[in-house]
Amino acid sequence: MKETFVTIARFTYSSEAQIIKGRLEAEGIKVFLKDSITIDTDPLVSNAIGGVKLNVLAEDESKAKAVLNSISAYALDDNGNAAACSNCGSNNINLYSTINSFKSLVHFIIGFVFGSLPLSARYEYKCDNCNTIVNFKKQ
Known part of the structure; x- marks a missing residue:
């Protein structure tokens, strides 16, 4: 069976994405950060390439979104x-x-x-x- 990842969030900097990644992994969700190394190398290109993409397995999408929604952004x-x-x-x-x-x-x-x-x-x-x-x- 082929594992398919879906993007559930985008972040300007990889440090923000790493924090959320750790929270999702604590819940047992596989996470892949796309473009994090590129943005760590040159943060000014973040907006041009759409930021760091937080990807999870398609089967874990609803669980991951529920975890994201439980985190206060205020x-x-x-x-x-x-x-x-x-x-x-x-x-x-x-x-x-x-x-x-x-x-x-x-x-x-x-x-x-x-x-x-x-x-x-x-x-x-x-x-x-x-x-x-x-x-x-x-x-």
């Missing part, structure tokens, strides 16, 4: 608990890059024109439900 606070929005109380908080100052706009334009990585980037946590910007303060 932000955690310093204690490892799911971060909550101060406005709506939702745990659906993600990290986004933003251009909210003249300096970051200039760096974005320079990076875009010269095809280079940005010199300066700003990030903020934002609630996916109500679009409130969430600030984490050390207590």
